[in-house]
Amino acid sequence: MSAATVRPDPRRALLERHARAESALDELDALERRADRAAGARLAQHEAAHVVHTREAIDAYLALLPRRELSRCPFTSEALVSAIDDVGLDGLWWRAESPVRPVEITPHTLVAVTGALAIASPVERAPFLATPGPAVPFLIPRLLEGTALVAVVSSLRIGPHTGYVIAYFGDPPGGVEPANDWGTDHWERGERWGSVEDDPASYDVDLAKLIGSGRARWIAPGDASLTLRSETNGCPYIGLRGTRSPQYVQHGEVWT
Amino acid sequence: MTLIEPMRFTFDETQLAAALALGGIRASDRSTLPSAPPPADPQKALASAKGALADGSLSEACAATLSVLADPARLVSIVANRSGENTWDETLIAHADGEGPWVAYPGPDRFDFAMLPTVTQATVYADELLAITEGLSQPGLGATDLGVAGYSAFMALADALHAAKLRALLARERPAQPAWTPDEIEAVLAEGLAKEDTRWAVCAARRVAPVDLSSAKGTMATGLAELGSAGIAARRGAAWTVTEQGNARLVHFGQLLVSAAIQVALLRGRGRVTVAQTSVFRTVLGVWLATWTGTGAGSRVQLTEVSAGTALEFVRAMLDPEEIPDAPPLAAAAPAPAATAAPTAAPPGAKYPKFCPSCGAATTGKKFCASCGNRLAS
Numbered sequence: 001m002s003a004a005t006v007r008p009d010p011r012r013a014l015l016e017r018h019a020r021a022e023s024a025l026d027e028l029d030a031l032e033r034r035a036d037r038a039a040g041a042r043l044a045q046h047e048a049a050h051v052v053h054t055r056e057a058i059d060a061y062l063a064l065l066p067r068r069e070l071s072r073c074p075f076t077s078e079a080l081v082s083a084i085d086d087v088g089l090d091g092l093w094w095r096a097e098s099p100v101r102p103v104e105i106t107p108h109t110l111v112a113v114t115g116a117l118a119i120a121s122p123v124e125r126a127p128f129l130a131t132p133g134p135a136v137p138f139l140i141p142r143l144l145e146g147t148a149l150v151a152v153v154s155s156l157r158i159g160p161h162t163g164y165v166i167a168y169f170g171d172p173p174g175g176v177e178p179a180n181d182w183g184t185d186h187w188e189r190g191e192r193w194g195s196v197e198d199d200p201a202s203y204d205v206d207l208a209k210l211i212g213s214g215r216a217r218w219i220a221p222g223d224a225s226l227t228l229r230s231e232t233n234g235c236p237y238i239g240l241r242g243t244r245s246p247q248y249v250q251h252g253e254v255w256t
Numbered sequence: 257m258t259l260i261e262p263m264r265f266t267f268d269e270t271q272l273a274a275a276l277a278l279g280g281i282r283a284s285d286r287s288t289l290p291s292a293p294p295p296a297d298p299q300k301a302l303a304s305a306k307g308a309l310a311d312g313s314l315s316e317a318c319a320a321t322l323s324v325l326a327d328p329a330r331l332v333s334i335v336a337n338r339s340g341e342n343t344w345d346e347t348l349i350a351h352a353d354g355e356g357p358w359v360a361y362p363g364p365d366r367f368d369f370a371m372l373p374t375v376t377q378a379t380v381y382a383d384e385l386l387a388i389t390e391g392l393s394q395p396g397l398g399a400t401d402l403g404v405a406g407y408s409a410f411m412a413l414a415d416a417l418h419a420a421k422l423r424a425l426l427a428r429e430r431p432a433q434p435a436w437t438p439d440e441i442e443a444v445l446a447e448g449l450a451k452e453d454t455r456w457a458v459c460a461a462r463r464v465a466p467v468d469l470s471s472a473k474g475t476m477a478t479g480l481a482e483l484g485s486a487g488i489a490a491r492r493g494a495a496w497t498v499t500e501q502g503n504a505r506l507v508h509f510g511q512l513l514v515s516a517a518i519q520v521a522l523l524r525g526r527g528r529v530t531v532a533q534t535s536v537f538r539t540v541l542g543v544w545l546a547t548w549t550g551t552g553a554g555s556r557v558q559l560t561e562v563s564a565g566t567a568l569e570f571v572r573a574m575l576d577p578e579e580i581p582d583a584p585p586l587a588a589a590a591p592a593p594a595a596t597a598a599p600t601a602a603p604p605g606a607k608y609p610k611f612c613p614s615c616g617a618a619t620t621g622k623k624f625c626a627s628c629g630n631r632l633a634s
Contacts (some may be wrong), residue, residue: 024376031380032259039259042389046380049565 011064011087018057018092019127021050050176056102061092065102070113072226073154074217075171078107079226088159089117089132089249090124096131099184108190109169111149114140115182116164118242124159132183132249135242137164138203138216140179144168144215147176153229153237154219165235200246207238260372260380262360263307265318267367271305274298275322279314284327286523288364321359321371328523329353332574336385336516337463340455344463347385349378349575358575375576381566382575387514387538388567394542396561397504400486407461407546407557408472409479411509412445413489414457417498418510419444435495437476445469445476460515466533466548466554508561511540520574532574536567543567 025047032043065083072079083102085091092100117132137153144151149170156163165182177196178187186195212214217228218235232238245256267275267291276283277294295301302308308318337344338428349360349372358378360370372378383389402410416436426429436444448458448468464471473481480496483489488502498506520532535546535557545567547558562570 024374027374027376029375033260034261036257038257042257042259042383043380045389046376046383046568049568051563053329210357 002067009223011091012063014057014060014064014093015090016125018054018061020051021057022127024050025054031138040082048178058092061100062102065091065093068156069224069226070156070165071154071167071219072228073107073109073169073170073171074150074152075098075109076107078109078182080107080113080115080119080167082106084156084158086158086163088124089130089161090126093134094126094183095128096129096184097129098210102152104180109171109173110189111168111170111173111176112140112143112178112187113182114166114179115136116166117247118162118164119239119247119249119254120160120162122160123249123252123254126144128250130184130249132158132161134155134200134203134205135244135247136205136240136244137166137207137237138244139166139207139210139252140168140198141202141204142198143176143179144210149173149176150214151210151216152219154226155221157236200244203244205244207223207235210234211238219247258391259384260377262370262372262377262381264319265305265307265321265367265369265371267305267308267369269367270295271301271308272367274301275305275308275314275318276326278302278563279319279322281319281322281326283325285526286528287326287603289322289325290365316373320357321369324350324352324356324359325369327352330575331521331523331528332382333519333521334382334385334516335464336514336606337454338462338514339460339512340453342452345385349382351378351576375572378575379572382571383568386518386536386567387569388536388543388571389564390538391513392541392559393564393567395543395563395566396544397501399560400488401560402482402486402504402557402559403479404467404469404553404555404557405472405475405479406482406486407465407479408445408458408469408560409441409476409483410488410506410559411457411461411469412448412476413483413496413498413502414506414509415448416441416444417503417506418456421510433497435492435497437495438480441476441480441496442474446473451475454515455512457509457512460512460537461535461546464515464517464535464537465546465557466517466519466535467552471553505517505559505561508539508541508544509537512537513540514538518571519576534570534574545570 014194028043028047032040035043040135065085067081067083068086069079069081082104085093105219114133116134116137118135139151142213143149152167154165155244158235177194178189179198180196181187186193204210207216211218214230217230218237219226219228221236243256248255266570271288272290272294273294276289278298283289283291295317299309299312307315309315323506326399330351333346335344335346346363347360349358351358358372360372360381362368370381372381420434421431445458448456449462451459454460454463480489483502484491484496487499488505489496490499516536517533518536519530522529522531531550540559543564544559544561549556
C-alpha cells in the first residue's frame with residue numbers, strides 16, 4: 001500500500017506567496033522611508049521584484065476563483081453569476097481593503113449585492129481584515145422604502161461558514177445609490193463606483209414582514225434552479241440567531 | 257550609501273562567552289562559536305556591549321542572534337571586491353532551521369554580528385555587498401554554457417579586447433577589428449593569473465571562481481573553439497576575432513565594478529555540503545552571474561547577464577530557498593533571463609491594471625496606485 005499523498009493546495013500556495021510578497025513590500029517601504037534618495041532608488045529595485053510576485057499571485061488567484069450562481073432577478077429571471085472565493089475568508093476576494101475580484105458582467109437590473117456570514121470554526125487566519133457582514137441576513141431599508149426594488153436572499157457555503165447573499169434588483173434599477181458590495185467598503189457597477197456608509201443600526205432583519213409584503217424573495221439553500229420563493233412558510237432565513245452587527249475577521253480572530 | 261542599518265552586537269571573546277552563558281545557549285557540533293569559559297560575572301562583562309542586555313538578562317534580539325550562530329543550518333559566504341581595490345571582504349550569513357533571523361558576520365573569529373530579521377532584509381544586506389542595484393541592468397542575450405577552458409578564454413578575450421580598445425584610445429585611433437592567436441590569448445591569460453589587479457577580467461574571475469583557472473593554461477585553443485561554438489568568437493585564419501554577439505558580452509568585463517563569489521553550504525552535524533557556487537560580476541553596464549556545477553577541471557559554468565530583479569531573486573533563493581517556491585534549484589543552471597520588463601496588458605477580467613495608467617508604476621493589487629494615488633479599480 002502506497003503512502004498517502006498530500007496534494008499541494010495551489011490556492012494556499014499562491015496566497016502564501018502573495019502574503020510574503022506583501023510583507024516584503026511593507027518591509028522595503030519602511031527601509032525606503034529611512035533611506036536617502038540614492039538608497040531609496042536602489043530599494044525600489046528590490047520592491048519591483050516583489051511587485052511582480054504580487055501581481056502574478058493575484059492573476060493566478062483570479063484564475064482560480066470559481067464562478068457561482070448566487071441569485072436571480074425577479075423581473076427578468078436572469079441569474080446573477082459571480083466569481084467568489086467560497087473556500088474561505090483567507091482568500092483575497094475577502095480582503096476588505098482592495099479586494100481581488102474580477103470585473104463582472106451582472107444583470108442590468110442589479111442594484112446592490114450585500115451579504116452576511118454565519119461564522120463557524122475553524123476561522124481562517126489571514127493577514128488582512130475581512131468584513132463579511134452580520135451573522136444573519138438583513139435588509140437595508142433605504143433600498144426598499146420609496147423604491148420598487150426587490151431583495152432576494154440566498155445562501156452558499158464559504159468554507160466552514162454559511163454565507164447569505166442579499167441582492168437587490170429593480171426594473172428600472174436607477175434612482176437609488178447602491179450599497180457597498182459584500183465584504184468591501186465600496187460598490188462597483190461597470191464604470192461606476194462609489195462608497196456608502198449605511199448605519200448597521202438601521203438594518204432590518206424582519207424577513208417575514210418583508211417577504212410577506214412582497215419586498216423580498218428567497219432561494220432555498222442548495223437549489224441549483226435558483227427558484228424564487230415568496231412564501232414565508234418554510235423560509236430558512238427567517239428567525240436566524242446571530243449578531244446583527246458587522247463582523248470583523250483578521251488573524252483568525254472575530255469581533256464586532 | 258547605506259541601504260540598511262541592522263541591529264549589531266559586537267563582542268570580544270570574553271563577552272561572547274558571557275552572552276552564551278547568560279542566555280543558556282549551547283553551541284552544537286555545527287557551530288563555529290569558540291568555547292571559551294564564561295567570566296565569573298557575565299552581566300558585568302557585557303555592560304559595555306551595546307544591545308546585549310535588557311533588564312540584566314540577555315536581550316531577546318541578542319539571544320536570537322546567538323542562537324542562530326550556535327546551531328546554523330545554512331551558511332552563505334560572500335567574498336567581494338571593489339574593482340581596483342586590494343582588499344577582499346568576506347561576509348558570512350547564517351540561518352538556522354525554521355524561523356529565526358539571518359545573522360551576518362565577517363568571519364568565524366570576528367564577533368561583529370548583524371541581525372537581519374527577515375530574508376528580505378538579508379537580501380538587501382547582500383545587495384550592499386554585491387552592488388546588484390548599483391547601476392544599470394538588463395536581461396542579457398541568454399546563458400552561455402562553458403567549460404573551464406572556455407570560461408578562461410572568455411575572460412582572457414575580454415582583457416585582450418579591453419587592452420586593444422585602450423591602446424586605440426591612447427593612440428587616438430579608431431579601434432580596429434583585432435584578432436588573436438591562441439598563443440596570444442595564452443599570454444593574456446597567464447598575465448591575468450599572475451597579477452592582482454581586479455580591474456581586469458582574468459584577475460577578478462580567478463579570485464571568484466570555485467575552480468583553479470590556472471588549470472586552463474595551455475588550453476586556450478580549446479577554449480577559443482568553445483567560444484566559437486557559442487558564437488562569441490570567430491576564426492579568422494589561424495587567429496580568432498570577436499563576433500558582434502561576443503563583443504556585446506565581452507565589453508561588460510572591461511568595466512567591472514564589483515566581483516564576488518557566493519557559496520551556499522548546508523551544515524549537517526559536523527559535515528558541510530556546498531550546494532551552490534556562483535560568481536557575481538557587477539559591471540558598469542549590468543549584472544552577470546556565473547553559476548558553477550561540478551568540481552575541478554570538469555566543472556561547467558553558465559554565464560548569464562541578468563536584470564537586477566532576477567539577480568536579487570537568485571540571491572534571495574540562496575539565502576532561503578523556501579521563500580520562493582519556484583526559484584531555480586540551487587546548484588543548477590543560472591536563472592533564465594527575466595522576461596521583458598515592458599508593461600503587459602492585464603488579463604481578461606482582471607480588476608486592476610498591471611501598471612498604473614497615470615504614472616506607469618507597477619501596481620500592487622490595491623485600489624489606488626502606491627506611486628501617484630491614481631484610482632486603479634474600474
